[in-house]
Structure formats: C-alpha cells, structure tokens
Amino acid sequence: MLILSFKKLRLFYFTAYQPSYMKKLLFLFPMTFLLGIIHLSAQIDYDKFPEVTSTYLINDVHIQKSPTDSFGLGDILIKDGFISQVARNITAPADAYVIEGDSAYVYPAFIDALSHTGIAKKEDKGDRPKVKFQGYPPNSVVGITPEVLAYKLVDPSQETIKKMKSNGFAVSHVVPRGKMLPGQGSVMLLSGETNEEMLLGEAGSMYFQLAGTRGFYPTTVIGVMAKWRDLYRQATYLDKHQAVSKASAGPAKRAKADKSLQALVPVTKKQQTVFMKAEKAKDIHRAIALQQDLGYKLVLAEVKQAGPALDKIKKLNIPVLISAKLPKEVKEKGAKDKKDKGKQKDMDKKSTADKNKTSEKPAAKKKAKKEDSPEVKAMKERKKKSYDAYVGQAAALEKAGVPFAFSFLDSKPEDLKKTLKRMMKAGLSQSGAFAALTTQPAKVLGIDKQVGTIANGKMANLFLTTAPYFSDDANIKYTFVEGDMTEFEIKPKKKKGEGSEDFKKTLAGRWSYEVETPMGTYDGVIEISGDEDMAVKVISSDAPGDPMIGRDIEVGDQSLTYVTTLDMGGGSMEMTTSVDVDGDSMTGTVEIDGMGSMPITGTKLPE
Template identity: 35%
Template sequence: MKRQFLKAGFAGLLISGFLSHAAWSQSDPTGKRRITNTYAITNATIFASPGQPGTKATILFREGVIIGMGPNLSLPKEAQRIAGDSLFIYPGFIDGASSAGITKPKDPERPKDFVSSNPPDEIAGITPWRSATDQFSITGNQVDDWRKAGFTISQVLPDGGMIPGKAAIMILGNSGSVNVIQENTALAANFSGARGMYPATAAGVIAKFRDVYHNTTLALDHSRLFASTSGVKRPEMTPTHTAMAAVVQGQIPVIFKAETDLEARRAIALQREFGFKLVLAGLDNYETVIDLIKSSGTAVLIKLQVPDDKAIKNQKSDSVTTATKAQYARVKEAYDKALKQASLLEKAGVPFGFSTLDAKPGDAMKALRTMIKNGLTEKTALAALTTNPATILGIGKMAGTIEKGKMANFVISTDSIFKEESQIKHVVVDGYIFDYEVKKKSVNGDGKTENEPAAIAGQWDYTSQTPAGSSGGELIIAKNGVKYTGTITYADPSGNGKVTAPIKNVSVSGKKLTFQFDVNAGGMSLTVDITGEITGNAMDGTMSVGQFGSFPLTAKLTTPSLTL
C-alpha cells in the first residue's frame, strides 16, 4: 500500500517513474548532456527558408532530426517543451569554408640532402593526402564563438601550404559526439608560396599546380593502361598523385582561397585550362570579376566581413589641402563600393554563400546588416547563410531549411535576425540546445526597458508531465520590495493529500522565472528546480530533479498580484 501511495505522489512520480526510465536520459539544454531525446519549441515565429514569411508554429525534433512542424502539432508526453512565443527561429547557418577548430600541423623536418629549388612535396606545402578531420577540435573557443554567432555546420579547410589537403564538413555540436558529416569533400588550395624554397611566388604556385595536376593525369592514364595491357611497366603512384586523383576525375572540387580579383582570375584560368570543379572562397575584393565569375559558373563563398571604416572616421574636415580632400573622396568611394559588392553579386544573379575565413565571430551579424543597408536583400542574405552553402556543399537534403526529416539545426533569436536589436538566444545543433546570454536592452521612450521582469506575483495553477503520469498543484508568488517569496503545493508522497512547501531562490530575468523547493519523500530529501518562460498569464517550462531528469511543466496565472 505504501508503495502505491509513493507512486501517486509528486515526488514518487519522479523517483519511481524515472529510475525505470533512466535509459532515455541522454542530454540537456546546455548541449553537454541531453535530458530527453525529444524537444518541442512551441508557438514560435518560424522562417523555414529564405523568402518565406514567418509563421507561428511548433517544431518537434527527436535525436537531432525534425519529426514535425505546424501550428496544431500533437506532442508526445516525453517532449521537453521550450516556450517560443516571443522567439524567432531560422535554419542553422552554414559556413562554406572555415578554419574554426583547425590546429596547425607540425612542420616536417627537412632532409639532409634538401635542395630548395626542388623540395619534396610535403616540405613545399603540397600535402593533398592530409584531412581537415586530423586537425579539427570541437572544443576550441573558435568553434563555440562561431556557434554563438548562429553557425551549425562548417566546411573546414586544413592548414598548410599551397595545397594543404582535403576539406571536411563538420557539425558544430556536442563535444562528445562524432561530428564529421562528410570527409574529403574538396581539395583546399591557395596562392601562398613556400618560404625559402620553390614555389615561393604566386607565379611559382601556378606553375607547380599545373605540374602536379598534369603529372597526376599522366599517372592515372598509366595506371589504366597497366591494368588493361600486358607488358606495360608498373606505374608508381605517389601519395600526391593518389590524393589528387579525386580532383582530376571530377569527384570533388578545388576550393581556391582567392581574396583579390587577381587571385580569382588566376583560379578561374586554371579551372578553364584543366576543367576541374572550382569553388572560390574568402573573396574580399571581387567587384571587377563578377561577370567572369558568372560566365564561368564558378561557385562563390564571399567573406563574412566588411572593410574597416577607421580610415573614413579619421578623416579631418578642417585644415586639409585640396589634394588631401581628393584622396579622402577616393578612399570613401572605394569603401562604399566594397560595401555594395554583395548586392552586385545578387543583381548579377550569382548565388553565393559565406565563408568565415579571417572573419571575426563577434562582427558577423554587424557585417551582414551592413551589407543589407547597402543593397543586399534579406532574402538573399538568409540564402547565403543557409540554402546556398548547402547546395554548394551538396548537403541540401539534410540542411539549409527547416523541414520534416532534416537535421535539427536552428538559430533562435529575440527578434528578426536582421534587426539591430535582435540577439541570438539559443542555437540548436544536431538536436543539442546551446543557451546564450541575452543582454538587457536600452531604456525606451516611456522609461521602461523592453527586457524588464515579467509580472509573476499571484496564484498559479501548474501541471507537470512525467513518463509515470501527470501531477499538479498551486504556486503562490508574492513580491516584497525587490524580493520574491511564496509557496507551492504538491501531492504528499505518503498519500496524505496535499503538502505545501516554501519556494526559494526566486529569480526573474526578463520573461524567465526560476526557483527551487524541497521535497521529502520516504526520508529522501530532494531539491526541485523550476525554470519557465512567461508569456502573458501563461508559463511554459521545465521541472528538474537532480539525477532523475527534467520534465515539462505548464502553468497559468489565475489570480494576479497577491501580497503576503
């Protein structure tokens, strides 16, 4: 009989229900440990793809996959609910070419018979066999900084010389997961020469690239001939030729880092000469080659960065010569043109994605908004963050939009992502939820801040859901000066009706309410943590009980403004 009473009580539901359901407790909203595999973000404004208007709906996802979306979605009991009434949800951003999380490999030792005019490939920075996965670390600060900026997937490029190796597509999620989506997705290349040896100059790099490509083609032809014809000498495929074969055979593209218009012209010239697939990455100054890019059909990843305006701000208006004024005007003209480049790509009909190479995470959204102020449409800006890079990387079936069956990768903001006052509050990556601090907004015209605490004083009726059933009671909150006190009722684990306990550590930050209370169940003392998001007179949140997990909780303010 006592056991039956225990199951019926509030604490008993947590103990008996979740000792038997421990198997599905895997992670939590910090992204380090999931409490449940199933989440629902309710009643949020969702922008499922570029160009679509925002619609109020709920997203349901399980084990990192979207399993439903709609305004009247039926939610399973095990779904942990996150109130999204005041939130805006976008597809997770995709970085087309990145160095986030990449560590620099050790320089190989030079052989004793080293000749600077003809160095071994590895010494000269020609290492196409290397993989970015061998250099990538998910725990680096750079990864977290770009995730905080909204990026959920990155194609990372290895560090090295003119041909540093193969790129990999990584999910920027949980550090304990296997984060590789796809290896060897492209060959990374650039026009940086080797120090103190050949190829030291850009012209030398171009000549060496031609040599490597041509010799790989000859080696492949020789291998095919050896396989089909007797009496042919056995070919010797070097590691360079073997690794370059995928490019020569058209299986993967070459991602050429080309910041300037001159480097873009050189890369396109090599592509036209040999016919390989080409992606230009890290473009910074490209206005004069937009027509060439379009005619060549080259995929483009422009830098998510705008020029520094210090030179403009430091211009003096008084006591300057006519020549200085003319120089100021030229600098200002060049600066204004640089800001409009992205819009010119859009007008030319060239789809592009973004690359974070050499960009700063903290300046990303500022740069994007600056591009929009200078002619780039919001639709194209969002496409450059989502659908365009997904297409370029060949992952459009799994990412880039919010659809049933795709990866649960979202950017969740406090307002339209393109507004100055908007802040990223959560980023969902592979179904893991990462929470970020939202700063209080400035005081508005009526003397109140938009982020002032929600009104929580009063009597609330709450209901919690666990795999063992539902439970509920009353929550009373009173405000005394700047502090909050109150009580909560719950079913007595011993079966003797309702029990009332004081609440403690009550905190209100904007629309977020947190507090704790203690439960005694059969001699066991438990601390229950409540976290909720308040919208009007409703609260959507979670109830966490130590090792037993976290469960959905909803509440309604039935009698506002009680005092003790």
C-alpha cells in the first residue's frame, strides 16, 4: 500500500509541474504540501516518468520467451508487475498503457549473478589502523565482516543501477565490497525508491575472496585459507555449543558471543552458499580444495580461466559464474596508440591496405618494426593461444556441458554486448549467451520460478530492443523491472568505424576543457593531433608541466574517446573521456573506473 501511495504521489507531482495543470496545482496544493514531508524523506526521483497505471500492453513484438523458445510476433500483457498473458492479438484492457512495438524485439531481462551494483567504492584514506598485534587484528581490519548484508549498502540512486537497467538488466545479485569476507549477498530488483523496496530476497550467499590485508593476519593466500578453516570450524562448534547450552539442564559454559561467527553458522549448515571469487585456474583449485575440506555449498565467481579445472568442476557439479570482462580486444588492424605498441601490436596483422597507406607517409615509415626473433615470435604465438582460450572460455564451458552465468565484478554493463559477441565469435551459441544472462543465473540464485523467462505468471522483467539484440543497430528502448517501465532515449546512430579524415582535421588543434567534479571545476587544454597516428595530450591547469597522454583513442563519426591515467603517487586512476563534437564545441563525460562519471565541456581554441 505504501508503495502504491508513493506511486500516486509521483503522479501528482508530475502533473503539478506541467504548466497546463496550473489550476490543478492550486487545487492540490494543501495535499501535496502535507504529503511532501513524507515525499522528501522517501527521496523520490522527480524526473522519472510517473506510473499512471500498472497495466501495460506491448503490441506487435518479436518475443524471445526463453533462450531457446522464440514465440515470434505477439503481444505481452503486463499487470501489477507480472506477465499476465503472452499471445497474439491481445485486446488492450481499458487501463492499459499501450506500447506499439512496431515489430521490435522483446527479451527476458538479464540477471547479473554477482556484482557490486549500487554499492559505492569505499574511500581508502590510507590510514593504518591502530592495532596492537599484527597477528591478532580485529575482524573488521582484515575485511572479515560476514555479518554485513549487501542490500543495506545499496544506494538506489547510484549510477550503476541505471546503467545496468539501460543495458537490459532487471536483477542484480549484489555483494559488499571488501577483502576476505565482505558480507552476505542480496538479490536486488533494479527498481525501487529504497533499498528495501529493491530487495527481492536474501540470496543466501556469503561472499569470499582470497584477499589478505597487508601488514595484518591474514596477509597472504595461505593466511586467508588457514583463517577460513579456523572461522568455519569455530562457527561449526559455536552452533554445537549453543545447542548444548540450550538443552543442558545443568550448568554449561556459555559460548562467547561473536557476530562474525554467528553469521557463518548458516554456511556451515548449508543454508547459505559460498560465492567465491576464483579468477585463475589456481584460485579455482584452491576454492575447491577448501570446499572439499570443509563441505559447504560453493559457487565459483568471476572465473577467467576455467579450462585447466574444467574436469573437476564438471565432476563436482559446481556452479560457475564467469567474468564478463575480457582482455582488451585484439583488432585485426594496425594498433594506433602508443601504449599498444609493446603490448598488442604483436598480434595485429596489418592489412595490405594499411601498409600501402603507411608507406606514403615518411613519418610512419620510420616506425616500421624490424622482424621479431624466432623466440619472440614463439612467445607471441603462445600469448595469442592463451588469449584465445580466455575469450573462448564461455564456448569451452558450453561445449563441455557446464552451465554458467556471468558475474560483473570487474566489467561495465555497456560493454556486455561487445563481450558476448566476441565470445560468440569464439564459438558460444546465442542461446548459450542468453541462458547465461537469464535462466542460469536465476537457477544459481534460486529465483528461477519467479524470473528469467517471459511466461505467464513470471515477474514482468523484460526489455525491448529496436532490432534483434545482437544486431549492430539494436537499441534498448524500454526495460521493465517488476512491471516498472523505464524508457531510454535512443541517441542518433553514429557511423561505424573510424571517423572521417575531415572530422579528424576538425578535431586537430587545441581545445580548452572544463570538468565538473564534486571537488569543483577543473580545466585545462587538450591538444589533439589528427594525422595518421591520432594523439591526445591533456594538460591540466593544475599541473601544466605534467601532461597526460591519451590512449585507446577511438574516433567515431562525430565523437572522440580516449583513456588517460592520473598518477597520484603510489596509486593511479583510469579515466575514460567520451565526447561528442559539434563544430567548435564538445560535450561528454569523464568516467572514473567504478566511481561514476563527470560532465566535460570543451571549446576549440583559435589557432
């Protein structure tokens, strides 16, 4: 009821701010004033489209009901958050908001099987905690906080939530950030005004990483593994102890209260599953060794190298979440940016056309590399093989009959489609890709009865694209989360491939820029040279003597993207700048990995 009243409230506000409803505004004033107090505390998003009805009819769309079941053209009726009908030619109920699908495509919304969506990064102040003995630090110092519940940390207004949703996700299994045992996971709907409203259910998961804390026990991987054995067994005996104390008629020594151990008891009773980050094959073996030793339920997460452990995973039937992050793509054309020269160029095959082009330019000719030695060649070949195995991991798992879902601890949702396409190029089937984002994560999280497919009675979690999902010109226009619709603006299509030579000429020169940050406005100059080898140099007014060099430069039709690294002495920060250029002005965003984005504007300076 409370939710419903909020939704109504939003309608009032929406109408109230429209000029044509001025009269209504006057009429409603006393009531809105009253409710406004609640309203402020609930932090409702004013910009959001108001929900005028909870009934939607999506007409005339291609419906992918499940990874393997394509319904063809039909209609979908959504009522009160659930899918009430999937059929051809449904008559619109009187209260339905009708979306004319116009032969668009509808898919079950994606489910993220593990991520930190909505949970902000903790600021590392670099303070060394005051601990008397390095060997006996308090649990919190070394990241042992299994009592923490993820949903309590979720900020519903966080950018990452919107990003997930705009890329087709409706559900995230979120876990806290941290070190060894950051806490328990929660399954969140990516819609709702408060974190409690978002909560679909406790995931019954405990997040575990082989991550020590420098300077305190446990520091090393062997320390973490020993500590886990200790904690697990202590929790087991704590439970036994409490049972004895409860049942005992005579005096029985009371068990010491310990919130961390108490939180681990459900794991020892197999009521909770350990989701363990295990990127490399060695980590997987270690995760399995501990599981075999202690006997809890295990899910392997953020897996990047399942290959060498595949037989074991299969034999033990351990659920796998593979990383949605792939190594930087090896392009089949000459690498252009400087950083790539050492790293990636080895695998690039310059096309003949490229070669012809470079030979015309004396500057490029100078850079022609001498032939690799046989040893280096062999090493590059091996690296390529390893790269192929990484990109081909999903296909290999599918081939081996090991079901898997995706975890997003280290990747951006907007890169997902690109990543999937690379995996599919390496052999993953389309239905396999969809399953890994819908039915399989639902199964791993134990919510497959509610979500994961488009079917009568299932939660209305789906998204609509203007073309088949994997086609180049597909754009997500709507995402429904529990029947809550979000519409996305579709930006005009940009031309694929590199920007035209003319545009490069437009870019070339000096641009003044301003970035709005929470700490204030920063400005400086961007120097762009637009010849064959694009180069970007960012000179901040704060440190004019220490320019940042842009890499991973991509020139679109009327856009520019590059990555810079801000060296902060000891640490560094990766920033991705994406701007749209219109004549002499540019606007866009600077994105700091995992920390959100800040607006940037620029103006071309006269020569």
